[in-house]
Amino acid sequence: MSNLFETLQERGFVQQCTHAEQVSHLLSANQITYYAGFDPTADSLHAGSLVPIMAMAHLQRDGHKPIAIIGGGTTMIGDPTDKTEMRAMISAEQIEKNGASILKQLQRYLDLDDTTGFFLNNAEWLLSLNYIEFLRDIGKHFRVNEMIKVEGYRQRLEREMGLSFLEFNYQLLQAYDYLCLFQKYNCVLQLGGDDQWGNILAGVDLVRRIEGKRVYGLTFPLLTAAGGAKMGKTAGGAVWLDANKTSPYQFYQYWINTDDRDVERFLAYFTFLPMDEVKRLGGLEHDEIREAKALLAYQATKLAHGKAEADKAQETSRAAFGGGGLDLDAMPTTTISGDRLDTGIPIMELFHEVGLTTSRSEARRLIQQGGAYINEKQYKAIDIVIDANLLEENALLLRAGKKRYHRVVVEESIE
RNA sequence: GGGGGUAUGCUAGAGCGGUCAAAUAGGGCAGACUGUAAAUCUGUUGGCUAUGCCUACGGUGGUUCGAAUCCAUCUGCCCCCA
Incomplete structure (x- = not known):
């Protein structure tokens, strides 16, 4: 390699x-321990977290030892970087729970068995800190003049947004994390998004001041899709790694809908395909680039949810868009009772009830604008009433717009 | 603690006491085009038992025939003084 x-x-x-040549040398000559932090602000990681995860996985594959830090302690403060407002505080129990589910997701990508890699919660050492001691031992190494130069803080100060003292301490705690990890585990490299650069540097400095040793930091570019949208966000919200929040099929679809311009970059980030292959795929055009997207989607889904789920998602997707008919099993389905069809269900009500629209008014709009289909037939009149005549094999296939399907299965009424 | 400023829909950001469900931009949704992409064009974007009704412009309470717009007070944020 x-x-x-x-x-x-x-x-x-x-x-x-921090020191590119030295890091480069370190990585090829030694086996090192490195870390990156994940904030347990939600009960699942989302596609945006995949960049650090994939980077960590690359290092581990090369024999280095990862430490995944769950920011149980720091999250109780809230990272002000890049936030325009104070982050809502989250309860300790919630953080605990979130941490546990995030760990499970990380384990799909990383080996965290305590031998080849660790998973630690920084609450372990942060929560028991003694304020005075901390100020004396750690606080004395920080210069406020330096701290306020950090981009995130500076913005908050300039934009007159206010910055609480609590948040201002975030940087110290993250630096302290690094120090602890260096002392306990000889961790010498911290990875993070570019917004973390200031915090990482603070840690590097702190280790140098206290231990007189040089440790390193490396940041990733902050990803945005070519269209300008935030990575991992769609209309329906974030693309989660949790199969219950974002089904493997939806996850797959997210990637297959990638902008042409992003294909090569995303393949490089989110798959382990060799780079010459990535470049070849990224250079494809027209029909062929769709194959590249399919591969991206498949690989990414396989990493997140396993081969079986990826296969399934791929089949479903091909069936739905390849013209070969729809995979009814993978489709969200609602069951309604048969006698409701005797009186008939207004079309607006039906679309709203199955969750294809968030309100009746939205359903009304959808229908009027020609985005409502039943069994692939467009219905534009809002006063249509659905009855048993429209059933096909005891079911209805609803479609909103081009891509959102929902199946309604009718349960025979028991006379 | 004192003085001043500000608070609007998903976001940014207009808004004269009536014609404000609230300009404009972004975003979202739908339609056309298409490659499950992009760009472009068009429509739409609080809710509802829907040519009307209800709820909304930080909270509460006033003034008024009538308030997002005026007053008081509370809360958050910002600035200046201490």
Whole structure:
């Protein structure tokens, strides 16, 4: 394998790095321990978290030892970086729960068995801190003049948004994390998004001041899709790694809908395909680039949900869009009782009830604008009433717009 | 603690006491085009038992025939002084 650092660079993972040559050398000559933090602000990670995860996985594949930090302690404060407002505080129990589910997701990508990798909650050492001691031992190494130069803080100060003292301490705690990890585990590299650069540097400095040793930091570019949308966001909200929040099929669809311009970048980030293959795929055009997208979607889904789910999602997708008919099993389905059809169900009510629209008014609009289909036939009149005549094999196939399907199965009424 | 400013829909951001469900932009949704992409064009974007009704412009309470618009007070945020 070629030099790991070069690989990371080639795949686009490197935005800034404290001492590029040394890190590069370190990675190829030694086996090191490295870490990245994940905030348990939700009970699932989303597609945006995949960049650090994939980077960590690359390092682990090369024999290095990852530490995934769950920010149980720091989340109780809230990272002000990039936030325009104070982050809502989350209860300790919630953080605990979130951490547990996030760990499960990380384990799909990383081996965290305590030998080849660790999973730690920084609440372990942060919560028991003594304020005075902390100020004396750690606080004395920080200069406020330096701290307020950090982009996130500076913005908050300039934009007159206010910054509570609580949040201001975030940087110290993250730096302290790094120090602890260095002392306990000889962790010498911290990875993070580019918005974390200031916090990472603070940690690097702190270790140097207290231990007199040099440790390193590396940041990833902050991803946005070519259209400008935030990575991992869709109309329906975030693309979660949790199968219950975003089904493997939806996850697959997210990737297959990738903008042409993003295909190559995304393949490099979110799959382990070799780079010459990635480049070849990214260079494809027209019909062929769709194959590249399918591959991206398949690989990404396989990593997140396993081969079986990826196969299923791929089949469903092909069936739905390849013209070969729809995969009814994978479709969201609602069951209604048969006698409701005797009186008939107004079309607006039906679309709303199955969740294809969030309100009746929206259903009304959808229908009027020609986005409502039943059994692939468009209905534009809002006063249509659905009755048993429209049933096909005891079911209705609803469609809103081009891509959102919902199946309604009718339950025979028991006389 | 004192003085001043500000608070609008998913976001940004207009808004004269009536004609405000609230300009404009972005975003979203739908239609046309298409490659499950992009770009472009068109329509739409609080809810409802729907040519009308209800709920909304930080909270509460006033003034008024009538308030997002005026007053008081509370809350959050910002600025200045201490």
